[in-house]
Amino acid sequence: MKMKTWYLLIGGMLIGAVAGYAYWNYVGCLSGTCSISSSPINSTLYGGLMGALIANLFTPSKRDASKQQQEPSSEG
Numbered sequence: 001m002k003m004k005t006w007y008l009l010i011g012g013m014l015i016g017a018v019a020g021y022a023y024w025n026y027v028g029c030l031s032g033t034c035s036i037s038s039s040p041i042n043s044t045l046y047g048g049l050m051g052a053l054i055a056n057l058f059t060p061s062k063r064d065a066s067k068q069q070q071e072p073s074s075e076g
Contacts (some may be wrong), residue, residue, distance in 0.1 A: 002023065002040050005059045005060075007076075008055050008058060008059055009052050009055050009056060009059070012051040012054055012055020012056070013048045013051050013054075013055070014048070014051070015050040015051050016048045016049070016050050016051015016054070017044045017045070017047050017048035017051065018047070019047045019051065020043040020044045020045070020046055020048065020050075021040055021043060021044045021047065022036060022075075023043055023047065024037055024039070024040045024043035024044070025040075040065020057059065063065040
């Protein structure tokens with residue numbers, strides 16, 4: 001993977017982790033029965049995972065790159 005892809009994934013993970021912590025801080029779960037939002041560690045890790053998965057949507061796949069190389073250009 002290229003460095004740009006790694007930066008995008010790590011950035012998404014950091015943004016997600018901050019969002020997960022903010023969710024725990026402002027919304028949270030008072031009773032303690034919520035598995036994700038009852039602890040700041042759980043909500044931060046879950047937010048980081050979701051952020052990385054969403055950031056992965058914006059990375060080019062190897063399949064797309066190989067298709068672009070195989071297709072002849074239509075420029076005249």
